[in-house]
Amino acid sequence: MADAAVLERPEVAAGPPAPDPVQVLVELARTNFAAFVSATHRPRFKHSGFSLRVCRAIDQFVEDVLAGKRPVLVLTAPPQHGKSSLISRCLPPYLFGRLTGELPAVRIASASYAHALAQRNRRDAQNIMLEPIYREIFPEVSLIGFKGIDNASEGLEVPGEGWLRGVGVGGPLTGFSVDIGLIDDAVKNAQEALSELTQQTHRDWYDAVFTTRLQARSGTVIIGTPWSANDLLAYVRKTMKGDSRLTVLSFAALNLPDEIGYNPDLPAGALVPHLHDETKLRELKLHMSLMWWASMYQQSPLADVGAIFKRDCVRYYRRADLANLRFVQEVISVDATFKDGAASDFVAAGVWAKTTENDVYLLTGRREQLAFMATAQAIADLKRKHPRALKIFIEEAANGAALIDMLRKHYPGIVGVPPLGSKESRWHAVSWAWANGQVYLPHPEEAPWIVPWVAEITTVPDAKNDDTADCMAIALQQLLLRTPISQLITQDILRAAG
Missing domain, CATH: 3.40.50.300 (P-loop containing nucleotide triphosphate hydrolases)
Structure with a gap:
């Protein structure tokens, strides 16, 4: 009987069909x-x-x-x-x-x-x-x-x-x-x-x-x-x-209270986590200058003037420290503008060495107003004193091309470096190494000649002269960057985010 009652129960009217x-x-x-x-x-x-x-x-x-x-x-x-x-x-x-x-x-x-x-x-x-x-x-x-x-x-x-x-x-x-x-x-x-x-x-x-x-x-x-x-x-x-x-x-890519560009009205954390999570963004930040991170990723562009290489990031070493280091590569970098006269730019040349920890040490340097032959002689002297510097990188701008042509007749390993982009873009491309404390300079008490180098490097682009900053940028480019400077400036930052 129970089964019959169930069978006789009236059907409940079906609802409207679910919308497509x-x-x-x-x-x-x-x-x-x-x-x-x-x-x-x-x-x-x-x-x-x-x-x-x-x-x-x-x-x-x-x-x-x-x-x-x-x-x-x-x-x-x-x-x-x-x-x-x-x-x-x-x-x-x-x-x-x-x-x-x-x-x-x-x-x-x-x-x-x-x-x-x-x-x-x-x-x-x-x-x-x-x-x-x-x-x-x-x-x-x-x-x-x-x-x-x-x-x-x-x-x-x-x-x-x-x-x-x-x-x-x-x-x-x-x-x-x-x-x-x-x-x-x-x-x-x-x-x-x-x-x-x-x-x-x-x-x-x-x-x-x-x-x-x-x-x-x-x-x-x-x-x-x-x-x-x-x-x-x-x-x-x-x-x-x-x-x-x-x-x-x-x-901002990373909306956090300790980051530039933080907006408390927006959700905290990575902007689009399924594309770029917080871990990936922090890795990008480690290999990028503050200027690019602030502008490209945090939407807070810094002024295009002011110190690019901050003075509080200067790192010094003493001669005794070198005994505990193992260098894996040495190079000579040269920013050459050889004109006679008190108002001319300087020739800046340095011997730079990279350690197994990817720190870079300036072993010695010269910053002088030199004519053509005196510049060539200065480079020859550096090469003689530092035979482990197998390559000499010379910026091709200004008079560099003529110097390169002459030195190639006497020394192997002469490499011309085209000055791609603006000076500021080249400095910013390597400024992360300076900010991370990976660049070491001789202590002024042992190498007084470093004082004008530091003064110049830490005030570009507003410095009267910028030859030492160019010299350092050339060296850091060759020792620390695996890709050409043109790619780093124009593509690497964007490609790293892809």
């Missing part, structure tokens, strides 16, 4: 940038607290554009944390969908340090707009079946009289009206970032070209890593200080 999660995402993606990124980014984008904050700022940016506020959003974040994926690749397709029909046309100019990179970003955006999922989200501006213009010179045409044009920073926008301006990484590397000429060129282009193309209902998004306290990111922040249109989002 894809359709829910599609519907949400029409007005929510975070959902749009999740739906369209390939490979699938893994959101973090950082990316979600950026996405919320973008949605507010869109509302401000529609309200005619002409917003300017400046976003700074460390390299390889996903900012370009969000802004340069996903944002243009999202803006076409959100703004088409609301503005007379949606014309987007996407700028980067190189025209080729801007074109790559344009193609990435185009690929998103060719996806079936994009057609479901924004069918009016899908590129599937659309036969519009698509070339590097005129850009990508979009339904609704819109277009996306990629341009290098400094490149022309003549004849193009712009509704949305995007700038992603205005500078290519440290050499450009510390170049006063490049800084001024970027400022002039921004004022005279980029902003003059913006229409009445428009908006600007500028993203990047702040290499310098005088780059374009800093310029926009300074010139728009107090302007209600400006929104600045700055995210």
Whole structure:
């Protein structure tokens, strides 16, 4: 009987079918940038607290554009944390969908340090707009079946009289009206970032070209890593200080109370742990100068002036200490500017030795105003007294090339060192060794000649002369860096974060 009662029990009416999660995402993606990124980014984008904050700022940016506020959003974040994926690749397709029909046309100019990179970003955006999922989200501006213009010179045409044009920073926008301006990484590397000429060129282009193309209902998004306290990111922040249109989002890689750039309003710890955890970031910091760490990773660029090699990091040794050391490599480095006259620069030459612990000792040095033949003789004297110095590194700038040609006829191991980048970039590239206490100089009580060396090294770039700092940088580059200085300055820091 019990079984019969169960069988006769009336069925409970089934509830409504569960919503299709894809359709829910599609519907949400029409007005929510975070959902749009999740739906369209390939490979699938893994959101973090950082990316979600950026996405919320973008949605507010869109509302401000529609309200005619002409917003300017400046976003700074460390390299390889996903900012370009969000802004340069996903944002243009999202803006076409959100703004088409609301503005007379949606014309987007996407700028980067190189025209080729801007074109790559344009193609990435185009690929998103060719996806079936994009057609479901924004069918009016899908590129599937659309036969519009698509070339590097005129850009990508979009339904609704819109277009996306990629341009290098400094490149022309003549004849193009712009509704949305995007700038992603205005500078290519440290050499450009510390170049006063490049800084001024970027400022002039921004004022005279980029902003003059913006229409009445428009908006600007500028993203990047702040290499310098005088780059374009800093310029926009300074010139728009107090302007209600400006929104600045700055995210330190390691947000901790004892780190420069700490923001108590943001979560503590690594910015995007699944990409770069705290352990990895601390390892990066150990092999990086304070300037690069503060600017590139902590979004707090230091002034481009002031002591690079701090005086409180000077380490001295006495002759008796050498007996307990084992040197594995010795080199001679030379910064040669040989001109007669009291006002001329100095020739700086030093014998440097590296220990098994990767400490570097200056064994002896000369800093004098010497003519050509006297410089050659000084190098010959150092070589004779230190035969274990198998290589002599001479900077090729100024008169160095002639000196190299002559000495190569008499000595093996003469190596010319091209002065790549600015002096500041070369000094910063090796300043971590000085800051870590790995550079030892003779004690002034035993080697009084070291006093002007220390005074000069610890005051560059503001020192009257900088020859000894150049001499030391050449030696540290050769003894401690496994990669060429050009790669270290322009690529190694970014590649290490990849």
